[in-house]
Amino acid sequence: MIYGIILAIIxxxxxxxxxxxxxxxxxxxxxxxxxxxxxxxxxxxxDWYDRCMNVFYIANYGLAYSHYIKTMKxxxxxxxxxxxxxxxxxxxxxxxxxxSLARQIRESYF
Numbered sequence: 001m002i003y004g005i006i007l008a009i010i011x012x013x014x015x016x017x018x019x020x021x022x023x024x025x026x027x028x029x030x031x032x033x034x035x036x037x038x039x040x041x042x043x044x045x046x047d048w049y050d051r052c053m054n055v056f057y058i059a060n061y062g063l064a065y066s067h068y069i070k071t072m073k074x075x076x077x078x079x080x081x082x083x084x085x086x087x088x089x090x091x092x093x094x095x096x097x098x099x100s101l102a103r104q105i106r107e108s109y110f
Contacts, residue, residue: 016060
């Protein structure tokens with residue numbers, strides 16, 4: 001039961017990362033969504049709410065947003081968006097292969 005809940009939370013976080021990556025790829029850094037995601041993280045949290053929001057940000061948006069900024073600084077314009085999209089497709093393929101292997105191992109041993 002608890003294992004299923006933990007996997008569901010991890011799956012939702014992964015889904016948010018992929019959605020964020022897709023939106024950033026389509027609309028770019030100057031969109032409203034990118035500005036919203038960029039302002040969620042607090043550098044110096046003052047109370048427990050800011051700390052919880054930082055954990056939420058890192059789990060749901062942080063990887064996709066920071067990776068987008070890094071990729072767009074290295075590759076400008078449309079080339080940066082294409083490279084970013086291809087990196088996420090590669091990441092999703094690797095994740096699916098690892099999940100498939102984990103499922104096969106679980107079915108063969110249990």
